[in-house]
Amino acid sequence: MRAFYSVSETEIAGSLLEETPEFVPQELEPYLPDERSAATANVGVVAATVLTAVAFVIHGYHPYADDGGIYLIGIKKTLNPALYPYWSDFALEFARFSLFARCVALFTHISALNLMTVMMLIYVVSIWMTLFAAWRIAACCWNSRAGCYGAVSLLALCFTMPVAGTSLVLMDPYVTARSISMPCSLFAMALFLESMQIYRQQGRLPWRRLCLCAASLAIAAMIHPLMAAYAMGCVILLACSSLAHGRRRAGAILAVCLFSIAAAACVYGLTPAPTPEYAQVAQARTYWFLDCWHWYEQFGMIAPLALLAAALLPTDTDRSAPGPALAQMAIAAGVIALIVAMLFTRTSSASYAIARLQPMRIYQMVYVVMILAIGEFAGRRVLKRHYWRWAMLFFLVGGSMLFVQMRTFPDSEHIEFPWESPGSFSSGNGWEQGFVWIRNHTPNDAVSALDADYITAAGEDAQNFSAIAERSALPDYAKDGGIAAMAPRLAGEWIYGEAAQKNLNEETDAQRENRLRSSVEWFVVSRSTKTDFPCVYRNNAIQVCRLPRH
Numbered sequence: 001m002r003a004f005y006s007v008s009e010t011e012i013a014g015s016l017l018e019e020t021p022e023f024v025p026q027e028l029e030p031y032l033p034d035e036r037s038a039a040t041a042n043v044g045v046v047a048a049t050v051l052t053a054v055a056f057v058i059h060g061y062h063p064y065a066d067d068g069g070i071y072l073i074g075i076k077k078t079l080n081p082a083l084y085p086y087w088s089d090f091a092l093e094f095a096r097f098s099l100f101a102r103c104v105a106l107f108t109h110i111s112a113l114n115l116m117t118v119m120m121l122i123y124v125v126s127i128w129m130t131l132f133a134a135w136r137i138a139a140c141c142w143n144s145r146a147g148c149y150g151a152v153s154l155l156a157l158c159f160t161m162p163v164a165g166t167s168l169v170l171m172d173p174y175v176t177a178r179s180i181s182m183p184c185s186l187f188a189m190a191l192f193l194e195s196m197q198i199y200r201q202q203g204r205l206p207w208r209r210l211c212l213c214a215a216s217l218a219i220a221a222m223i224h225p226l227m228a229a230y231a232m233g234c235v236i237l238l239a240c241s242s243l244a245h246g247r248r249r250a251g252a253i254l255a256v257c258l259f260s261i262a263a264a265a266c267v268y269g270l271t272p273a274p275t276p277e278y279a280q281v282a283q284a285r286t287y288w289f290l291d292c293w294h295w296y297e298q299f300g301m302i303a304p305l306a307l308l309a310a311a312l313l314p315t316d317t318d319r320s321a322p323g324p325a326l327a328q329m330a331i332a333a334g335v336i337a338l339i340v341a342m343l344f345t346r347t348s349s350a351s352y353a354i355a356r357l358q359p360m361r362i363y364q365m366v367y368v369v370m371i372l373a374i375g376e377f378a379g380r381r382v383l384k385r386h387y388w389r390w391a392m393l394f395f396l397v398g399g400s401m402l403f404v405q406m407r408t409f410p411d412s413e414h415i416e417f418p419w420e421s422p423g424s425f426s427s428g429n430g431w432e433q434g435f436v437w438i439r440n441h442t443p444n445d446a447v448s449a450l451d452a453d454y455i456t457a458a459g460e461d462a463q464n465f466s467a468i469a470e471r472s473a474l475p476d477y478a479k480d481g482g483i484a485a486m487a488p489r490l491a492g493e494w495i496y497g498e499a500a501q502k503n504l505n506e507e508t509d510a511q512r513e514n515r516l517r518s519s520v521e522w523f524v525v526s527r528s529t530k531t532d533f534p535c536v537y538r539n540n541a542i543q544v545c546r547l548p549r550h
Helices: 009-019 038-059 066-079 088-095 100-111 115-141 145-157 178-202 207-223 225-241 246-270 276-283 295-311 322-344 353-357 359-383 387-408 430-441 465-469 479-486 488-501 509-516
Strands: 447-450 522-526 535-538 542-546
Touching: 038 115, 038 145, 038 387, 066 088, 066 100, 066 115, 066 465, 066 479, 088 100, 088 479, 088 488, 100 115, 115 145, 115 178, 115 322, 115 359, 145 359, 145 387, 178 207, 178 225, 178 322, 178 359, 207 225, 225 246, 225 322, 225 359, 246 322, 246 353, 276 479, 276 488, 295 322, 295 359, 322 353, 322 359, 359 387, 430 465, 430 522, 430 535, 430 542, 447 465, 447 488, 479 488, 488 509
Parallel strands: 447 522
Antiparallel strands: 522 542, 535 542
């Protein structure tokens, strides 16, 4: 497998003539970043635009779901400080170290557009930027235009692929800070690869490109500091992998590995032992700990490294060229993250400081490189100009991903457009409809309770209550638990909220009143739950009920 090698046009043409003598596919011009042809640049723009539409249709759009709902709460709170007067620390925690919520709120205010329209625009633009950045990486690493098409097409088709056991996908079907940090990270890598290519060919450092690379990382850091730090680590490893001398290259990568382990050891050793409350929160985040991963998640941790290593087996190519350097960077990043995670992120660890940094999240970039490599190999060696083969790729891979997404959100519209109220369709999500009723019929300072695991209930589709209802709620197990895990000071509040709402659907009215009367006035339970409290709203999925006043 020679997926990472920038082969010559003569070599490509010769191999293709042997296999398909009827034609020779058009190749990219030899890639000189400072002399890139307008035609090649336009091809990337067109390819990214077409594939953005394909990705949007396949992967759908669910702005209130999962982490999208968490970030939406912060934006709404920034736009309207009167919202979420209780438990507001959970609404604003992600805004403490990120400018994402403030930037989106500012753009919404300046543009005078509806917030949900702005969110969809950000979603579409983030997809386009990610695909165009991937095209630039592919064009720098490979000469074959068919290979570049294959690389970017496969990435677009696989956006919602899970990244091992990290609780991440390549690109979320909603807007989060990662929607901005991902394309910025890829642009930084593309600009660095182009800079190294110019230096190899012309013997000069293109400072403008290097400054743009640094600017991309800076923007990512302002939006999502953690993912930006891992992106910067990838760029540093890319610089080490681009060294021409083999021993220097290996020594530089080893030095980065040792530095990373030493830094993790210092953080681990200097951080105080967690409180019992925080330990309870942290241990509930099973995706932090390799010893909690399932076998298939562990396979997803090893397989990308093996595939990328297989791509480097041939020895007749310059390992410092862009393609091999990219492969070595991804392998090194994955191995370093794996070593750090194995040493410092166990459920029995004396400190959860490194677990909170989630080192395995760097695998998001490892997966991107792996998919680009597989797509390039398929496009150059298998798909070529056989249009029916390309159709089969889109039908099989795209159809499979569409099926998975439809099964992931079976009770929600596949694309939730901003001009439609959540759950407004006749076949809409009953949970969303109930949350909208609460938004329209309760005061701003109303506080609600739901089952602690409501987000995993049948038919709920991970839709966030507070993002839709715009009302405060007791902290839940899943999403608010993730916030508390990143902010130890919220551990006590999360434990209280989770305990007060645990098994809310199965409790008696007396138990509900005893747990909730000091905290909430409203509670939401499933349609099948038995209660004698007045329920002012019912649909096929839920009941919205009121605790009696004393």
